[in-house]
Amino acid sequence: MRLPAMRCAGQVRGRSGWWLRFSGCSRQMSVAARGVPHLIGGEWVHATPARPGQQPHHNELHSSLFSQRMSPINGELVALVPKEAGSDTVHRAVEAADAAFSHWSRLAASKRAQYLFALRDKVAANVDHIAASISRELGKTPADARGDVVRGLEVLEFATACVPLLSGRALPNFASGIDVMQHREPLGVCLAVAPFNFPAMIPLWVFPLAIACGNTVILKPSELVPGASTILGELCESIQLPAGVLNIVQGGRETVQALIKHPRVQSLSFVGSTPAGTELYRTATQHGKRAQCNLGAKNHAVLMPDCDSELALNSLVGAAFGACGQRCMAVSVAVLVGEARALLDPLCDRVRALKIGTGDQADFGPLVTQAAKSRIEQVLASVEPQGGRLLVDGRKNEQLVQLPSAGNWLGPSIAAEVRPGMRVYDEEVFGPVLSVLCVDTLDEALQLINANAYGNGASIFTASGAHASHFQAQVKAGQVGINVPIPLGPPAVSFTGSRGSFLGDLPFYGASGVEFFTRPKNIISRWPVPSEAPAQSHANMMNIPTATS
Incomplete structure (x- = not known):
């Protein structure tokens, strides 16, 4: 099986070499040998193996080790990625972002929006090319890879229109001769750490809104899928986004820890596993950074006896097995209530008919790594x-x-015949595995969901408004679906994971995202007119100010 073809987009041929590498051009081998570059201060910087006494060129940084990213489709080499960036790379990236912040934050919000409008057009023109990179590195089907990009594009479009959300508040003459204004100001350098499963969507969740608010960003893509972020960097380069506004640093755990701990980094936006996210959240908060961390999930779908069986079964199969189950909103548990038990056999028939592969006719592709495959096989071996x-x-x-x-x-x-306490139920499997439990009542189903540690999403399939109303009121989940398997709203509505699925105070994108990437500043002013305002006495000035003073 050949890897998906990827041709150069007519709109962009960036200096990173990424387009050449995947285009079938004759120079692709020399680019591949250099590895995936960093984007620092507007320069594509290649990591090179360090040698004693050797000084790197201005567009090179030393890295002692590279990871070979092997295709999940056929095991072929698709990328060489620095295992860690190194302290010099981290320092240069933060310095570049911090230097850019001084002028970017002062640029008019409407001008920043113009850059984002231009980026939106570039991303829209290159959806297929970004999707081809995702399919090549991650194995997503073409349609699913395009959906990855388009869903991110929707958040980018929201970011272009977020200027009204940056408006402050004014309370003129709040007290005698005193006016109050509240402004929203950008934070500074923001760090975004993206997962492997949505290589385009998650970066587009974060950096467009962050820079729209006046911040600069350091993006750390997953080392398993660096291509989409690199292409997004080239698109930013093509619209002449000022150098240092978006920086991309490759690496792993040590790189992320060094970035979080840097005193000039102000915030962390993370999407990924619970163990990694919990560790990073702890590091960020201990170092005084604000953080938003989307973590693991165990999403349940409840099928009631009165549900539309065709809608419920088709929705369940797509939500459970799309993207090979590697989605934070994938349905991994089906709860059949009462007579809905009869849907188990037709559910199995639909699942057996799914097509595995990479082409347009495939339903889903491979798992991300051999390690993921081995772990899930062990989970399956534990079921019986x-x-x-x-x-x-x-x-x-x-x-x-x-x-x-x-x-x-x-x-x-x-x-x-799954129950709590079994490995397949308790763990986030993150693969093409659906657990099925049967209960007698809706309240039993709610008990199961609410006792589970996670709280990303939950859905119910029913024709009863009473059942739906009871479910939405009682279920403990951030996103609730009624006859909808993956309940995600438009970008204006923030992604609201809860309980063990989220750490932080403010969720991603939407109005809450704008709040996350800005901080309020209150300005209290008095402009006395000498002929009208008697001077306050020393005694009065010693008292705490009140609204009536």
């Missing part, structure tokens, strides 16, 4: 010893023999 039943076993899917053996392929699985 712990009392469950594997009604569909993805390890035995007949399509696997037709797929590259070096790829990370796994078929869809359905585990039945």
Whole structure:
């Protein structure tokens, strides 16, 4: 199986070399040998292996080790990524972002919006090219990869129109001769740490809104999928976004920790696993940074006996197995209430019919790494010893023999007779596995959901308004769907994970996102007219001011 073809976009040929590398051009091997570059202060900086006594060129930084990113489709090499950026890279990136902040933050908000309008047009013109990079590095189907980009584009469009949300408040003559104004000011240098599963969407969740608010950004993409972020960097370069407003640093855990701890970095935006996010949130808050961290999930869908069975089953299959189950909003647990148990057999039939592969006809592609595949296979192996039943076993899917053996392929699985305490239920599997539980009442289903540690999303399929109303009032989840499997609103409505799925005070994008990337400043002013305002006595000035004083 060949990797998805990727051709140069006519609109952009950036200096990073990324387009050349994936375009089929004759120079691609020399670019691949240099590895994925950083973007620092408007310059594409290549990491080179460090040698004793060797000084790097101005557009090179030393890195002792590289990771080989192997294709999840067939095991071929697709990228060389620095394992860690190194302290010199971190220092240069923060210095560049901080220097850019001094002028970018003073630029008129309407002018910043013009840059974002231009970026929006560039991203829209290059959706297919960014999607091809995602398919190549992550194995997403073409349609799913395009959806990744388009969903991010929607948030970028919101950022272009966020200027009214930056307006302050005014209370003229709040007290005798005293006016009060509240302004919203940008934070400074903001750090965004993106996950592997949405290489375009998550960066576009963060950096456009952050820079619209007047901040500068350091983006740390997942080392597993650096291509989409690199292309976004080239698109920013093509619109002549001022140098240092967006910087991209490659690396791993040590790189992120060094960036968070840097005194000039003001905030952390993170999407990823619970262990990593919890550690980074702790580091950020201990160093006085504000943070928003979207973590793991265990999303449940409740099917009531009166549901539209076709809608419910089709929705459930798509939400559980789309993107190979590698979504933070994937449905990983189906709860069948009462007579809805009868839907289990037709559910299994639909799942067995799913097509695995990378083309337009495929339903989902491979897992991100061999390690992820091995972990999920271990979870599946635990189901029956712990009392469950594997009604569909993805390890035995007949399509696997037709797929590259070096790829990370796994078929869809359905585990039945699952209960809390089993590994398949308690862990975030993050793969093509759906657990099915049967209960007698809606209240039992709610008990299950609310006892689970996570709180990203939950859905109910029902024809009853009473059931829907009871569910939405009682369920403890940030996003609630009624006959909707993945309940995500438009970008104007912030992503609101709760409980174990979110750490922080303000969620991503929407009005809350603007609040996150700005801080209020109150200005209290008095302009006395000498002929009208008697001077306050010393005694009066010693008293605490009040609204009537």
